[in-house]
Amino acid sequence: MKEKTRSIIVVSVMAILFFVVSAVCIFKKADDYSDSERRVLAKMPEISFQSILNGKFMSDFESYAMDQVPMRDNIRGIKSFNELFIFNKRDNNKLYLSDGFISKTEYPLNNDMLDKATEKFKFLYEQNLKDKDVDIYLTIVPDKNCYISEEELRLSVDYNEIKEKMIKDNEYMSYIDISDLIDIDDFYKTDTHWKQENIVDIAEKICSEMGTELHSEYEVAELPDDFYGVYYGQLALSVTPDRIKYLTNEEIENCVVTSYATGMPKETTVYNFDKAKSKDPYEFFLSGADPLVIIENPNARNDKELVIFRDSFTSSLAPLMINGYSKITLVDIRYVQSGMVGNLVEFKDNQDILFIYSTTILNNSTAFR
Amino acid sequence: MLFSSITFLFYFLPIVLILYFLVPKKLKNAVLLIASLFFYAWGEPKYIVLISIEIVCGYIAGLLVEKFREKKVSKLILFISSMIFIGCLVYFKYADFFISNFNAITGLSMGLLKLALPVGISFYTFQILSYVIDVYRGDAKAQKNPINLALYVSLFPQLIAGPIVRYSDIAEQLSNRTHTLEKTYQGIRVFVIGLGKKVLIANSLGELCNAYNGRIESSVLFCWMFAIAYGLQIYFDFSGYSDMAIGLGKIFGFEFCKNFDYPYISGSITEFWRRWHMSLGTWFRDYVYIPLGGNRCSKPRWFFNIFVVWLLTGFWHGAAWNFIIWGLFFGVFLVIEKLLLLKKLEKMKVLNHIYVIILVAISFVIFANDNFKDALTCLSGMFFMGGLPFVSHEQLYYLLSFAVILVVAVIGATPLPKKIVSKIENKKVGNLIISIAEPVFLVIVTIVSTAYLVDGSFNPFLYFRF
Numbered sequence: 082m083k084e085k086t087r088s089i090i091v092v093s094v095m096a097i098l099f100f101v102v103s104a105v106c107i108f109k110k111a112d113d114y115s116d117s118e119r120r121v122l123a124k125m126p127e128i129s130f131q132s133i134l135n136g137k138f139m140s141d142f143e144s145y146a147m148d149q150v151p152m153r154d155n156i157r158g159i160k161s162f163n164e165l166f167i168f169n170k171r172d173n174n175k176l177y178l179s180d181g182f183i184s185k186t187e188y189p190l191n192n193d194m195l196d197k198a199t200e201k202f203k204f205l206y207e208q209n210l211k212d213k214d215v216d217i218y219l220t221i222v223p224d225k226n227c228y229i230s231e232e233e234l235r236l237s238v239d240y241n242e243i244k245e246k247m248i249k250d251n252e253y254m255s256y257i258d259i260s261d262l263i264d265i266d267d268f269y270k271t272d273t274h275w276k277q278e279n280i281v282d283i284a285e286k287i288c289s290e291m292g293t294e295l296h297s298e299y300e301v302a303e304l305p306d307d308f309y310g311v312y313y314g315q316l317a318l319s320v321t322p323d324r325i326k327y328l329t330n331e332e333i334e335n336c337v338v339t340s341y342a343t344g345m346p347k348e349t350t351v352y353n354f355d356k357a358k359s360k361d362p363y364e365f366f367l368s369g370a371d372p373l374v375i376i377e378n379p380n381a382r383n384d385k386e387l388v389i390f391r392d393s394f395t396s397s398l399a400p401l402m403i404n405g406y407s408k409i410t411l412v413d414i415r416y417v418q419s420g421m422v423g424n425l426v427e428f429k430d431n432q433d434i435l436f437i438y439s440t441t442i443l444n445n446s447t448a449f450r
Numbered sequence: 451m452l453f454s455s456i457t458f459l460f461y462f463l464p465i466v467l468i469l470y471f472l473v474p475k476k477l478k479n480a481v482l483l484i485a486s487l488f489f490y491a492w493g494e495p496k497y498i499v500l501i502s503i504e505i506v507c508g509y510i511a512g513l514l515v516e517k518f519r520e521k522k523v524s525k526l527i528l529f530i531s532s533m534i535f536i537g538c539l540v541y542f543k544y545a546d547f548f549i550s551n552f553n554a555i556t557g558l559s560m561g562l563l564k565l566a567l568p569v570g571i572s573f574y575t576f577q578i579l580s581y582v583i584d585v586y587r588g589d590a591k592a593q594k595n596p597i598n599l600a601l602y603v604s605l606f607p608q609l610i611a612g613p614i615v616r617y618s619d620i621a622e623q624l625s626n627r628t629h630t631l632e633k634t635y636q637g638i639r640v641f642v643i644g645l646g647k648k649v650l651i652a653n654s655l656g657e658l659c660n661a662y663n664g665r666i667e668s669s670v671l672f673c674w675m676f677a678i679a680y681g682l683q684i685y686f687d688f689s690g691y692s693d694m695a696i697g698l699g700k701i702f703g704f705e706f707c708k709n710f711d712y713p714y715i716s717g718s719i720t721e722f723w724r725r726w727h728m729s730l731g732t733w734f735r736d737y738v739y740i741p742l743g744g745n746r747c748s749k750p751r752w753f754f755n756i757f758v759v760w761l762l763t764g765f766w767h768g769a770a771w772n773f774i775i776w777g778l779f780f781g782v783f784l785v786i787e788k789l790l791l792l793k794k795l796e797k798m799k800v801l802n803h804i805y806v807i808i809l810v811a812i813s814f815v816i817f818a819n820d821n822f823k824d825a826l827t828c829l830s831g832m833f834f835m836g837g838l839p840f841v842s843h844e845q846l847y848y849l850l851s852f853a854v855i856l857v858v859a860v861i862g863a864t865p866l867p868k869k870i871v872s873k874i875e876n877k878k879v880g881n882l883i884i885s886i887a888e889p890v891f892l893v894i895v896t897i898v899s900t901a902y903l904v905d906g907s908f909n910p911f912l913y914f915r916f
Contacts, residue, residue, distance in 0.1 A: 087885050088635035094889040095638045098896060103464035106456075139451075139492050146456040150904045160901035168654065168858075171851040174905070189666045236847050 105151040112149065117314030119360055122148040157317035165318075176316045177226065177235060182270045183312035183320060184226040187441050188236035195243065198446035199250040201419055202436055205390065206253060209423045214430040218291055219254040221247060222394045222439040225273060228265040243440055254436065257290045259283050269323040272310020273441070274363055277397040278326045284401035291433045293385060293405035299328035304357050304365065311361070325362060327352055332380050333400050341373040341425070351376065351400045366396035372417035373410070373425050376400070381407035387433045388426060390414060392442045406433075415448045451492040453694045454648050456903055462489065463698075470702065471629075479601050479624070482702060489606035490569070497568040500538065505600045507534050508578040512585045512599070516592035528586045532579060539575045542568050547769035570610035572766055574603050576733055581617035583737060590618040598624040607698035611691045613709040613729035616736075620704065627703035637700030642892045644693025647686045649899040651862065654855045655683035659818070661848050669838050672845040673831035677811040679852070680818050682859040685714065688727070707732075714863045717802040718795040719783045719809060730766070734759050756788075757781045770820045779813055 112122050126132065126141035133139070150156060164173040171177065175186040202219075210217060223240045240260060248256045267279040278301055285295050307322035329352065338349045349368050356364040367374055370393040386408045389395055392415065399409055410426055417425065442448060451458050466485040473481050491498045511531035518524040540548075546562045553560055581602065584590040593599040602624055608615055662676035692709035699706040713725035723731055742755040757778065764777015787795065795802040812829060819825035830836040841849075861867065874880035 084632060087888065088631045090885070091635045091638060091889045091892060092631060095642070095892060095896070098893055099460070099464050100468075102900075103460045106460045134495055136493075136495060139495075143455060143457050146461060147904055147906055150456060150460075150900070153904060156897075156901045156904045158901075159898060160905040163650075163898050163901070167854075169854045171847060236844065 102151065106146065106149065109149065109151055111145075112153075115148075115153070115314070116360060117154050117309075117317060119311065119314060154314075154317050158319070161316050161318045171235065173316065176312060177229065178316060178318065178320070179229055181321055182225070182229060182265060182268070183310075183316050184224075184229050184268075185273070185312060185315075185441075186236050187224045187226055187238050187444055190238040190242060191444050192246070194444050194446045195246055196250070198438070198443050198449065199247070201414065201446065201449045202251060202254075202390075204419055205414070205422060208420070209426070209428045210434060213428055213432070215428070215432050215434050216291065217254045217434040218257055218287070218436070219247060219251055220257045220259055220287060220435065220437040221443065222275070222437065223260050223263060224440040225265065225268040227260075227440065228263065228268075238440055238444055240440060243443060247443070251436075255290070257287050259286060262286060269308065269310050271313035271320055271323055272308070272363060273312065273439075274310070274394060274397065276326065277328055277366065277401070280398055281328070281401055284398055287398075287435065287437075288402055288405045291387075291435070293433070295402070295404045297330060297332070297401070297404040299330050299401075302327055302329055304362070306357070306362070308362050310363070325357070325365060327365070327397075328401065332378065332404060335379055336400075336403055337377045337379065338367065339375045339377070340368050340371045342368070342371040351403075363393070363396070367399065367411070369393070370396060370413050370416070372413050376403055376409045376411070378403045378407050378409075383407060385431070385433065386410070386429065387435060388412065388428065390434075390436045390438075392438050394439050395437055398437075414450055415442075416450070418450050451489050453691065453698075454645060454899070454903060456900070457492075459645075459900065459903075462492075467701070479597050482605065483597055483601045486601065486604040486606040486609060490604060490609060493610075494566075494569050500542075500568055500571075501574060501604060502600075504535060504538060504574070504578055505596075505603050507531055508581055508603065509593070509596050509599050511582050512592040513594075515582060515586045519586075519588070524586060528582055531582050535575050535578050535582075539571055541565075542571055544765075544769045573611065573614055574609060576614050576730075577617070578603055580614070580733065580737065584616065584618045590621045593621070593624070595625070605699075605704070607695040607702070607704075608706060611688070611695065613692055613695060613706050614733050615706055615729070616733070619707060623704050629703045633700050633703065637697045637702075639697070639888070639892065640693050640700065641697025642895050644690045644695075644697060645899045646895040647690030647693060647862070649690075649902045650895070651855065651859050652683050652687035652690055653902065654852070655679045655686065655859060658848060658852045658855075659683055666844060667842055668827075668831055668836070669841050669845050670831055670834060670836075671841040671849065673828050673836075673838070674811075675845065675849060675852075675856075676818075676828060677815050677832060679856065681714075681811055681814040682856070682863060684814060684817070685710070685726075685863060686859060712863065712865050714807065714810070715803070715865065716806050717798065718787055718792055719780060719806060720787050720792060722806055722810060723780065723784070730763070734763055738762060753785055756785055760784070767817070768820075772816050772820050772822060772825065775822075776813055776817045779816060783809060 111125060113124075114120070115122055123141065123144040125145055126138050128138055131137075132141075161173045161176075164170045165178055172186060177184050177186070206217070221240070221244055224238065226235065226237045227240045229235060229237075244256070244258070244260075248254075262280075262283050263275070267275050269276060281297075281299070288295050304325040304327070308325045309322050313320060313322065333351050336351050338351055339346045340349050341347070351367060353365055353368040356362070356368055361369070363369075367376075370391075376399060381403075383405075384407045385405065387402065387406045388410045389399060390412050391399075392413065395411060399411055403409055412422055412426060414422065451462060453459075462485075466481070469485075470478055470481050487498060487502075490501060508531065511527055514527045515524045515531075518527065541563075542565050546564065549560050549562055552558070581590070581593070581599070585592050593602070602615075602617060602620060605615075658679040659676060662672055662679075665672060689710035696706045696709070707729050709727060709729050711725040711728065713722050716722035716725055739755055739759045742758060743751055744755060745752045747755070760777040760781030761774060762777070763780070764774045767773045767776070795805070811832075815828045815832070816822075816825050819828065827836060831838045871884060875884050
């Protein structure tokens with residue numbers, strides 16, 4: 082082909098590409114929110130003499146330009162595809178894709194974070210539990226990545242190392258090991274959390290170790306829509322979505338759930354069907370991770386109470402434990418000051434106290450307040 | 451503003467191109483100048499005053515030097531203007547280095563200025579200096595049109611990272627240049643390849659270097675991976691940016707000098723520096739080395755000249771001792787080569803390349819660490835002197851994760867891909883295939899690079915600090 086013809090083709094193609102994308106960037110109506118990334122997108126910054134002089138307008142505009150690129154999710158998907166399948170990198174933005182499972186690197190192990198978590202637990206113990214006749218338990222939920230990393234070369238925190246350190250540093254707690262009851266299929270493929278229908282044995286083991294036997298039969302039901310978990314949007318690749326199944330029975334349906342998401346009590350149900358249609362459908366379980374949630378069981382076999390210090394994994398676990406208790410109180414110290422817990426929760430003798438956290442939260446315990 | 455940003459690619463550049471090609475010829479330089487000042491102000495609004503003052507000084511100095519040519523006063527004007535330009539550079543870039551060293555020697559505690567480094571000051575200072583010196587030497591006429599001179603200094607494609615364009619090379623193009631379809635095509639091709647080199651290769655290698663810097667444990671393999679990855683990162687980063695500058699220059703009708711010519715295939719350090727950052731090397735040769743006497747003098751004086759040039763080359767790269775040591779490191783090996791090794795190296799076929807790669811890798815470990823202790827830790831690790839294991843799980847992970855990009859980078863740093871394409875193009879069918887594949891390739895590189903930028907991945911520009 083002659084040089085001139087080639088020049089015409091290349092210049093035309095590239096001019097169309099640049100000018101069309103540019104026109105769309107400039108004239109497209111700005112999006113407010115990215116569903117896939119679950120975040121608010123940058124808006125066109127306001128222009129002022131001061132913001133120009135100090136460079137704020139420019140840096141904000143750079144963020145706006147990146148956030149408002151047309152077909153942003155597809156374009157991010159191109160990057161993921163190139164990283165994982167062309168460059169053959171093990172991860173893209175710390176996300177792994179293996180056999181349809183997306184998981185995120187939790188690495189390296191941060192001992193300072195574990196120490197901070199221990200300090201926080203100790204504070205809660207000293208403030209609220211030390212003088213009570215209660216049994217205190219600790220359980221650590223292994224990260225999904227811990228299970229994949231056994232099969233492939235990956236970077237992952239060592240669950241056993243975390244476990245041993247936390248046991249050693251929290252001697253006033255009895256440790257309940259659930260790691261041998263979990264495998265990769267117990268997790269959603271596109272989300273960080275475990276599947277409720279696969280963790281009945283975990284609920285039974287924890288309750289059993291706390292001296293409470295569960296006697297429940299469940300019906301398995303399924304939400305009608307596909308579940309695109311938190312990692313799905315982050316990876317931006319086309320992966321088969323999950324479905325949320327949930328376990329229910331008359332006892333669970335009769336439970337009264339009081340949530341203190343805004344500080345004021347709000348009565349709700351164990352399974353919140355409105356939340357199933359929200360940006361994060363995992364909030365279907367107990368309406369998500371609110372600072373304080375109380376589940377009361379009017380059909381309880383006993384008057385035992387359980388207080389759980391927890392993260393979002395427990396949202397789907399706690400309903401399976403209610404059979405053994407008249408009341409379960411769930412406290413999430415990521416959303417409430419630890420010093421306030423004593424004012425919100427009534428600690429009594431003979432309660433069971435369970436601290437249950439995932440390795441990810443323990444390794445990033447600055448989230449604790 | 452970075453070339454490798456959405457703001458530049460899809461806001462600034464298309465608008466400037468439309469305006470530039472719509473306006474009549476006599477207004478093209480004015481459009482480019484306004485665009486260039488806007489480009490500069492985008493990153494450093496307050497320093498637009500500094501560059502403007504230096505342009506005005508350069509303009510007046512050029513006119514006066516020419517007016518008083520052959521008279522002593524022209525030398526005085528050259529001296530004063532050079533002191534102004536170098537003074538600005540020293541004040542903004544090196545003041546804190548001198549103060550902190552002064553404090554360390556005297557035990558005093560003079561306060562640091564903590565000034566933000568004006569972007570591109572090392573590049574545009576050398577360009578204005580080259581203008582005034584070229585006029586003084588009679589290599590170029592003084593520029594009467596202030597817009598043209600301002601454009602020479604601030605032309606956005608080469609403003610922040612070169613190539614350092616000498617005034618005498620570009621003087622004619624400022625007032626009279628051609629725009630052709632072929633030139634635009636070549637410009638687009640070079641620009642997109644530069645974009646890919648920067649965004650896809652350099653940034654990815656940067657992630658590996660970051661992994662090393664944030665390592666939990668080290669190993670011999672990790673030290674070597676860092677040294678090699680950093681050397682390749684800085685090559686693809688800087689040569690990619692130079693390619694983008696050269697490509698944009700072509701689109702706007704300019705012909706900038708080549709800045710890199712596959713330095714990693716060099717058989718000696720002497721050759722390496724003929725292929726690496728060529729515009730800086732020739733600048734120091736023409737404006738420092740030769741005026742000092744070059745090699746047409748006694749041996750001690752010659753070596754002195756070499757060390758002065760390499761001290762300045764190192765110092766130009768940054769206001770820290772590691773850069774000075776880095777420059778002198780090359781000075782030492784250049785002298786050794788000139789005295790002993792060069793002829794032997796020329797006869798070798800493989801060992802000379804290994805020699806260059808190892809020395810360059812060592813040099814970039816020094817370059818990368820402004821803390822000399824970190825550099826020594828890495829260097830001792832590389833040569834089995836740090837008591838480190840050969841490899842660990844973490845490094846094996848990174849090696850596997852970055853294996854493809856490292857192989858692509860190593861091959862891409864040689865002329866092999868270019869040779870293969872040329873060979874295919876020489877045949878009729880091959881030519882047709884390349885003609886079809888080329889636009890597809892350029893579109894793919896642009897889209898994938900855009901995807902990396904949108905994803906907000908690691909996107910620093912190493913030479914921004916210079």
